[in-house]
Amino acid sequence: ETGVTQSPTHLIKTRGQQVTLRCSSQSGHNTVSWYQQALGQGPQFIFQYYREEENGRGNFPPRFSGLQFPNYSSELNVNALELDDSALYLCASSQDRGGYGYTFGSGTRLTVV
Amino acid sequence: LAKTTQPISMDSYEGQEVNITCSHNNIATNDYITWYQQFPSQGPRFIIQGYKTKVTNEVASLFIPADRKSSTLSLPRVSLSDTAVYYCLVGDNLDSNYQLIWGAGTKLIIKP
Numbered sequence: 722e723t724g725v726t727q728s729p730t731h732l733i734k735t736r737g738q739q740v741t742l743r744c745s746s747q748s749g750h751n752t753v754s755w756y757q758q759a760l761g762q763g764p765q766f767i768f769q770y771y772r773e774e775e776n777g778r779g780n781f782p783p784r785f786s787g788l789q790f791p792n793y794s795s796e797l798n799v800n801a802l803e804l805d806d807s808a809l810y811l812c813a814s815s816q817d818r819g820g821y822g823y824t825f826g827s828g829t830r831l832t833v834v
Numbered sequence: 835l836a837k838t839t840q841p842i843s844m845d846s847y848e849g850q851e852v853n854i855t856c857s858h859n860n861i862a863t864n865d866y867i868t869w870y871q872q873f874p875s876q877g878p879r880f881i882i883q884g885y886k887t888k889v890t891n892e893v894a895s896l897f898i899p900a901d902r903k904s905s906t907l908s909l910p911r912v913s914l915s916d917t918a919v920y921y922c923l924v925g926d927n928l929d930s931n932y933q934l935i936w937g938a939g940t941k942l943i944i945k946p
Contacts, residue, residue: 825878
């Protein structure tokens, strides 16, 4: 079975721009969640999608938005990028909600300059 | 809103047993406790999950007391490759906005 793959692996954007990060879930997984991880910090929950619907959201502004597609792949979109958005963005998939055995991708390292 | 607390860092030596404790005072009735391991520049990797009492797999054991307000990850006979950050994860339902709360992580350093 394939794991979770994220693209791109690294990205540099300018403040004010928009970015789209992509995630392919592990086969058979219907839940995907996104996290922001600043250097030296733990992952911060952004939101979770279960069967194409958002079913949980962390304390992130509306300029962080997402989609989950029928094949359960997912996108994270961030508008009006700020310098503080520089972080590792992690995608994780699972067969169920609730942090039960999520499989993580290796992340996308976003740098905003 | 559930909150988890872990030691910031721990040191140990190869061959020793390491125990890392996480506090989660407001865990919800139906929530499980999950532990992950993370190496630098990689995504977290699932280690073990439990609801109560004791769970054991090929890499670790998880001890959860009856009140479920804490949990202890036990790593038997650690090696240098166990040097990593370990996270305790507890699901939290808050007005049907399902939010996944991570601890700050415990940086475990294994010495020769």
